[in-house]
Amino acid sequence: MRYQYDMQTHSDFSDGDYAVKDVIKLAKKNGLRAISITDHNTWYGLKLKERLARAANILNVQGVEISTKIFDTEVHILGYSLNLDEHILKLGLTETVNGYNQRAKMMLEKLAATKIINLKISAIKKSKNSLLPMTKYDLAKTIAKRLKITPKQALAYFNSGGVAQVPYGDWAMLPSAAVKLIHQANGYASLAHPGETLEKLVKRFGQTIGEKKFKLLISELSKSKIDAIEVYSPKNNLEMRNRCKELAVKHHWLITGGSDWHGEHHHPEIAMGDGGLNEHNFKTFIKTIKKNRRP
Numbered sequence: 001m002r003y004q005y006d007m008q009t010h011s012d013f014s015d016g017d018y019a020v021k022d023v024i025k026l027a028k029k030n031g032l033r034a035i036s037i038t039d040h041n042t043w044y045g046l047k048l049k050e051r052l053a054r055a056a057n058i059l060n061v062q063g064v065e066i067s068t069k070i071f072d073t074e075v076h077i078l079g080y081s082l083n084l085d086e087h088i089l090k091l092g093l094t095e096t097v098n099g100y101n102q103r104a105k106m107m108l109e110k111l112a113a114t115k116i117i118n119l120k121i122s123a124i125k126k127s128k129n130s131l132l133p134m135t136k137y138d139l140a141k142t143i144a145k146r147l148k149i150t151p152k153q154a155l156a157y158f159n160s161g162g163v164a165q166v167p168y169g170d171w172a173m174l175p176s177a178a179v180k181l182i183h184q185a186n187g188y189a190s191l192a193h194p195g196e197t198l199e200k201l202v203k204r205f206g207q208t209i210g211e212k213k214f215k216l217l218i219s220e221l222s223k224s225k226i227d228a229i230e231v232y233s234p235k236n237n238l239e240m241r242n243r244c245k246e247l248a249v250k251h252h253w254l255i256t257g258g259s260d261w262h263g264e265h266h267h268p269e270i271a272m273g274d275g276g277l278n279e280h281n282f283k284t285f286i287k288t289i290k291k292n293r294r295p
C-alpha cells in the first residue's frame, strides 16, 4: 500500500541520496500530500524544507530522528512539530553530532588498518556542510567512487559485522533523554520503526531476553511521556503493527507512520510512501501537532 502522508524520509542532510529539493520533487511526483524529512541528529535545514515544500504545495511537518542507545543497542526517536526550536535542538544535539564525527574518523582509521583504503576525514569533509553530522553513508559514497564499487558495498564495511564497524559511544543519549529534548524543542516524540529495534535486541540478546528488553524500553518510554509510536513502517510486520496499535491504545499514544525512505542507492528496498499515514490517521496526528507545546 502507498501512503500519501509519509512521516519519515531522509535527505542528504543526513544519509539520504537526494537533496531536499529533489526529495520534495519526488514526493510531488508520487502524489504525496504531506511529508516529513526527518534527517538524523540535525536541526539544520528545517526552514529550507518548509519553504520548498510550501512552494510545491505539499504540507511539511518539521521532523528530526535522534540516534540513542539503551542496552548497548541503537534506538531511534522521532520528533515532530510545526515549530521546532532550532536553538534548543542544536544545543541538545551537540554531543551527538560530535560523537558522530568522531566515530566517522575512527571508522576510516579502522578501514585504513585493513589496507582496503586509506582515506583521511578531510577528503570526506569537502562534500559535507560542517554543521551536519558525518554519517557512515557519507564515508561510503566517497569510498565507492574511489574503489569503483557501489555505495551499498562500501557501507557494508561500516555496518554491523563489517571490518570497520564502530558502535555508538558514550556520547549517545538515552531514548528518554531524546524524548525530553524533543519536548523542550516544542516537539512530539515517537518511537521509530519498533520492529527494527526489536530485531536488533533479539539479535544481541536472543529471543527471550531481547523481548524482555523491548518491554523494558517501552516502559522507559512510557515513563518519559513519549507521545507516539510508529505503527505504519515497512520495518514493522503485521504482528508488530498490531502490537504497536495495542500499545498506542494502552498508553494513549498517537500513531505515526513513515517509510524511512533514503533513496534507491542507500535503501533500494524501500520506496517513498511505503509507510505512512492514511488521511484519517494523519488528521488525528496533525491536530495534536498543531497544539504547540509551548505557545
Ligand SMILES: [Zn+2]
Binding pocket: 065, 076, 192, 193, 260
Ligand atoms: Zn531510523
